[in-house]
Amino acid sequence: MTELLKVQGLNKAYGGVKATDDLHLSLDQGELHAVIGPNGAGKTTLISQLCGNVMPDSGTVHFAGRDITTLGEHQRPHLGMSRTYQITSLIRTMSVLDNLQLAVQVRAGHSFKFWTNARTRRSQREKASIFAAQVGLEEKLNSRVDNLAHGEQRRLEVAMALAGDAQLLLLDEPLAGLGAQEAQQMISLLKSLKGQQTMLLIEHDMDAVFSLADRISVLVYGHIIATGRPEEIRANADVQQAYLGEG
Ligand SMILES: Nc1ncnc2c1ncn2[C@@H]1O[C@H](COP(=O)(O)OP(=O)(O)OP(=O)(O)O)[C@@H](O)[C@H]1O
Ligand SMILES: [Mg+2]
Numbered sequence: 001m002t003e004l005l006k007v008q009g010l011n012k013a014y015g016g017v018k019a020t021d022d023l024h025l026s027l028d029q030g031e032l033h034a035v036i037g038p039n040g041a042g043k044t045t046l047i048s049q050l051c052g053n054v055m056p057d058s059g060t061v062h063f064a065g066r067d068i069t070t071l072g073e074h075q076r077p078h079l080g081m082s083r084t085y086q087i088t089s090l091i092r093t094m095s096v097l098d099n100l101q102l103a104v105q106v107r108a109g110h111s112f113k114f115w116t117n118a119r120t121r122r123s124q125r126e127k128a129s130i131f132a133a134q135v136g137l138e139e140k141l142n143s144r145v146d147n148l149a150h151g152e153q154r155r156l157e158v159a160m161a162l163a164g165d166a167q168l169l170l171l172d173e174p175l176a177g178l179g180a181q182e183a184q185q186m187i188s189l190l191k192s193l194k195g196q197q198t199m200l201l202i203e204h205d206m207d208a209v210f211s212l213a214d215r216i217s218v219l220v221y222g223h224i225i226a227t228g229r230p231e232e233i234r235a236n237a238d239v240q241q242a243y244l245g246e247g
Pocket of ligand 2: 043044045
């Protein structure tokens with residue numbers, strides 16, 4: 001297994017609160033790795049450091065063998081690291097297809113070209129519609145983003161990351177706020193990406209986590225107390241005491 005992400009000895013304090021405390025984490029290529037932990041354990045802070053939104057006090061982050069610890073937030077998506085919970089990156093007044101075409105263009109390096117020839121444009125639109133189909137939005141190609149249901153917008157976000165050639169999807173609570181049916185659609189989508197796409201999943205829905213994850217890491221007070229396959233985590237006494245036992 002090739003290692004795609006390696007976090008070593010990461011620390012981040014806010015005043016007296018250690019949001020991240022000597023955190024070590026490693027993700028293999030193609031793995032769906034979930035990070036679970038109680039409220040305030042430091043899950044979002046971890047993702048923020050991975051996407052460069054928050055700088056760690058110490059420790060290192062390696063991505064695809066490269067030390068990206070000090071790299072800024074805007075440089076990381078170009079390497080293939082994509083935080084996907086932000087519906088805000090969608091252009092709400094444009095169609096599904098136009099949004100995806102933009103992502104395909106940016107990936108191809110055509111971001112600021114007004115004049116692309118008709119053939120290039122056609123092939124970009126074809127690619128864009130393939131990404132739409134991958135997330136179950138093939139019927140919504142011409143719908144404006146602001147006319148989509150919430151769950152559809154969430155799935156479009158994932159498609160945008162795929163269209164942008166994300167090598168690692170950082171998913172911070174992708175099921176939060178979704179109805180039962182929409183949540184099921186998102187779970188099916190994540191299942192369909194398993195094996196092809198490396199994903200770091202943060203999610204409070206334990207049924208979803210245990211059915212989706214290849215491995216689970218348990219975060220408590222900023223420190224990972226256990227990493228293992230779902231059945232190992234379920235059986236781990238420390239984990240039961242620290243977290244699962246509560247719910
Ligand atoms: N910008 C900040 N300023 C001060 N304290 C912060 C900041 N961000 C996070 N914290 C603190 O760091 C700790 C970890 O917060 P974080 O949001 O990462 O937890 P979380 O695991 O994502 O929680 P939740 O499950 O509620 O989303 C908490 O004690 C929080 O209050
Ligand atoms: Mg959080």
